[in-house]
Amino acid sequence: MIHADLSDRQDGWREQLWTRQLTEDTFEVACLPFFTYGICYRDVVTIDSNHLVNRVVRKSGHRTLRVALVAEHADRDQVHELLHGKAVDAGLPHEWLQGTYLAVDLPPGSDEAPFVEALEPLAQAGALHWEIDS
Incomplete structure (x- = not known):
């Protein structure tokens, strides 16, 4: 499980994202994000050392x-x-x-x-x- 940082909308706010781990820092999103923009089901993302999404590396088309x-x-x-x-x-x-x-x-x-x-x-x-x- 990883998190998306939503503190630009509210200080300290994060959305928990269920994922499938592909590599040490690469994950496929396995849920439907409610509040995180630009990330959809089956997109592949990387995380930083705090388990926060830092970029989308592959869009799924969903x-x-x-x-x-x-x-x-x-x-x-x-x-x-x-x-x-x-x-x-x-x-x-x-x-x-x-x-x-x-x-x-x-x-x-x-x-x-x-x-x-x-x-x-x-x-x-x-x-x-x-x-x-x-």
């Missing part, structure tokens, strides 16, 4: 669709169920964090359009925020 549900939105539970169903129906690996944050793996060649079609009206209604990272 992208991460991230969604943050708005906590005070009245239909939050319904939105959660809708998005969970979309991920399951599409057969895409996904992870939830605290029921509020969703990360969906978009493998090379996958089409995010079904998610975007569901996300856009919800974002316009103030129920969530979303982005795609590569």
